[in-house]
Amino acid sequence: MINIERLTLDQVETGMLLAQDVCNPNGTCLLSEGMMLSAAMIAALRQREVDYVMVSQEVPLTLEESATLEAGIRARIERLFRVAGTDPIMLKLRNTLLQYRLSALNKSNSPLKLED
Amino acid sequence: MSGANTLTIEQVISAARQIPSLSVLVMEILASFDKKDVNFTDLVRKIGRDQGLTARVLQVANSPFYGNSGKIGSIKGAVVVLGFHNVRSLVAAAGLINQFPISEIPSSFDRLSFWHHNIGVAVCAHHLAKISGRDESLAFTAGLLHDVGKLVLDAYFNKNFAAVRACCAADDVTMVMAERAELGLDHAQIGYELTRRWRFPAPIQKAIRDHHNPEYEPNSLTDLVHVANVLSHMLDFDDRNSDLMPSLSVAAWTRLDMDHDMLPIQMAEIERQYASMKLLAQE
Numbered sequence: 001m002i003n004i005e006r007l008t009l010d011q012v013e014t015g016m017l018l019a020q021d022v023c024n025p026n027g028t029c030l031l032s033e034g035m036m037l038s039a040a041m042i043a044a045l046r047q048r049e050v051d052y053v054m055v056s057q058e059v060p061l062t063l064e065e066s067a068t069l070e071a072g073i074r075a076r077i078e079r080l081f082r083v084a085g086t087d088p089i090m091l092k093l094r095n096t097l098l099q100y101r102l103s104a105l106n107k108s109n110s111p112l113k114l115e116d
Numbered sequence: 117m118s119g120a121n122t123l124t125i126e127q128v129i130s131a132a133r134q135i136p137s138l139s140v141l142v143m144e145i146l147a148s149f150d151k152k153d154v155n156f157t158d159l160v161r162k163i164g165r166d167q168g169l170t171a172r173v174l175q176v177a178n179s180p181f182y183g184n185s186g187k188i189g190s191i192k193g194a195v196v197v198l199g200f201h202n203v204r205s206l207v208a209a210a211g212l213i214n215q216f217p218i219s220e221i222p223s224s225f226d227r228l229s230f231w232h233h234n235i236g237v238a239v240c241a242h243h244l245a246k247i248s249g250r251d252e253s254l255a256f257t258a259g260l261l262h263d264v265g266k267l268v269l270d271a272y273f274n275k276n277f278a279a280v281r282a283c284c285a286a287d288d289v290t291m292v293m294a295e296r297a298e299l300g301l302d303h304a305q306i307g308y309e310l311t312r313r314w315r316f317p318a319p320i321q322k323a324i325r326d327h328h329n330p331e332y333e334p335n336s337l338t339d340l341v342h343v344a345n346v347l348s349h350m351l352d353f354d355d356r357n358s359d360l361m362p363s364l365s366v367a368a369w370t371r372l373d374m375d376h377d378m379l380p381i382q383m384a385e386i387e388r389q390y391a392s393m394k395l396l397a398q399e
Contacts, residue, residue, distance in 0.1 A: 034180050080350065080361045083288065089366050092376060097350055100380045 003059040008052045014039050019056035024048055066105065073101045121276040123299045125309070131272035132310045135215075141166060142211035143315070145204055149253050150317045156200050163207050164191040172210040172396060173203065179392035205256040206396070209238065212260060213397050216267045225270045225277065226356040231397035233354030234260050239390045240344035240351075243382060248340075248372060255340050257316075258323040262341050264310055265303030265324075266291070273299075290362050292328045304328050330368040339368040351387060353394075 004019045014037055022031040022045065030048060031041060037055070045053070061069070077098050084090035138146075141162055148154045164170060170191055177194040178187065188194050194203050213231055241259035245252045269277040276299055283294035295302040308325035323338040330342040346364045348354070 076352070080352070080359055082360070084361055084363070087363065089364050089369065090361065093346070093350060093361075093364065096376065096379050097383075100383055103380070 002056050004054060004056045006052050006054055009042060009046050009050065012037055012042060012053060012055060014042065016055040016057065018053060020054040022050060022053050024050070069105055070102065073105065074098070077101070119298060119300075121279045121298045123273060123276060123301060125301060125305065127273075128268065128301070128306050129309050129313075131268060132306075132313050134272070135268070135310065135313075138215060138314055139166075139211060141169075142208060142215075145208045145211070146257070146314075146316055148204065149251075149257065156195075159204070160191055160195055160200070163203075168214065169207050169210045173206045175395050176206055176392055177203075179395055182392065201253050205242070205253050208257055209235070209260050209396050212257075216264075216271070225266070225281065227267070227270070228397060229354050229356035230263065230266065232394055233348055233357065234263055235393050235396055236348035236351065236353030236386075236390055237262055237341065237344045239393050240347045240386050241340045243386050243389065244340050244344060244372065244374075247382070250336055250340065254317065254319060254337055255344075258320045258337055258341050259344050261307065261311065261316075261320070262324050262327045262345060263303055263307065265306030265308075268306050268310060269295075269299075269303060284358070284360075288360070290360050291358060292362075302328070328362070330365050334367075334371065336372070339365075339372050342368045343372060343374065347383070347386065351383060351390070353390060 007016075016037045018031055018033050018035045018037065021029050021033050023029050030045065030050070031053075035041070037053075077094060080097075081090060081094045084094065137143075144162070145159065148159065163173075173191065173194060174188055176182075177198055182198065188197060191203065191207075194206075198206075216227070238256045238259035241255035242252050244250075245255035266277075269280070280291065280294045280298045283289070283298050284291055287294070289297075292302045292304065304325055304327055308321055311321045311324055319335060319337045322333060322335055323341045326332045326335070326338045327341045327345055330338050342365055346362055349358070349361050352359075
């Protein structure tokens with residue numbers, strides 16, 4: 001899961017991804033969203049007296065969280081397709097959507113898998 | 117059919133006449149979709165003079181999807197990076213969305229969510245057109261406006277439309293089915309009348325008319341919008357007005373030669389594009 005946090009320059013580490021553009025008080029954009037912070041960038045921000053930045057971090061889900069999300073995905077798909085019945089092409093779409101959503105869930109959850 | 121909420125096509129046409137015409141610029145852009153000899157430079161200059169449209173387009177062009185955060189400052193710059201055809205589609209989209217302000221009248225129909233679904237269909241149709249070698253601009257615009265008839269209902273026949281939504285909830289049916297039962301006509305017919313009045317390219321008019329019934333007069337643009345509508349519901353681009361999958365026409369799917377196994381890859385790309393494109397509609 002992606003977690004977005006507001007960190008001060010003392011808390012940020014190199015390699016973190018910016019979740020928002022970093023601008024100085026008069027609105028000039030210094031760094032843009034999506035950039036990976038390097039030591040040089042952090043030093044430059046410090047020089048320009050930027051106090052904090054928004055960063056996004058991948059946080060592995062616990063097994064319980066992951067089971068809750070999976071149940072949510074299944075329930076949502078059940079709801080969307082509730083009147084589709086046994087129409088073969090709708091069943092196929094439904095199955096494709098389920099695999100697609102679950103694989104996205106597993107991908108965002110891979111760090112935990114590795115530890116297991 | 118003679119319920120309390122029944123509408124005639126004449127009532128709808130006379131309501132459509134009250135809708136202000138599109139701006140000259142948007143009309144000119146729409147007309148250019150059909151033309152081979154378009155004066156690009158002239159059109160870009162005209163677009164650049166409209167500050168509102170320019171601002172919306174730059175917002176999308178500068179979104180993370182295109183990787184140009186904050187770098188594009190003019191329509192000319194957007195054309196260089198995105199290409200004329202994409203910019204033209206974006207401008208047309210921004211102009212059409214402006215035509216129906218999001219919070220014009222109080223209603224339980226969620227217009228922002230409406231536009232999100234329609235932008236979703238536009239993105240899907242554009243992507244499907246691209247991978248199958250069909251006209252992307254037409255597909256984008258037809259997708260964007262495929263449900264415009266619902267806005268006519270919301271704006272001019274608010275009471276009837278409320279009854280339609282009550283019927284959707286009570287009988288758990290799609291909106292098009294509830295409209296046929298309550299009104300005796302549906303948003304696809306209304307959209308057709310409106311886009312005829314606005315002199316949209318004929319294939320767009322027909323795609324809007326037939327998007328729930330692609331067998332009526334088979335056409336590749338209609339098939340694209342029909343399939344795109346199903347995909348957009350599947351990907352939950354509109355979760356507030358409807359969460360019921362419309363049925364998919366196997367014939368339309370087959371005519372487009374869709375490869376089912378590639379669908380997950382297409383969906384991932386469509387979701388990425390949608391995240392940027394939804395910036396076209398904001399409160």
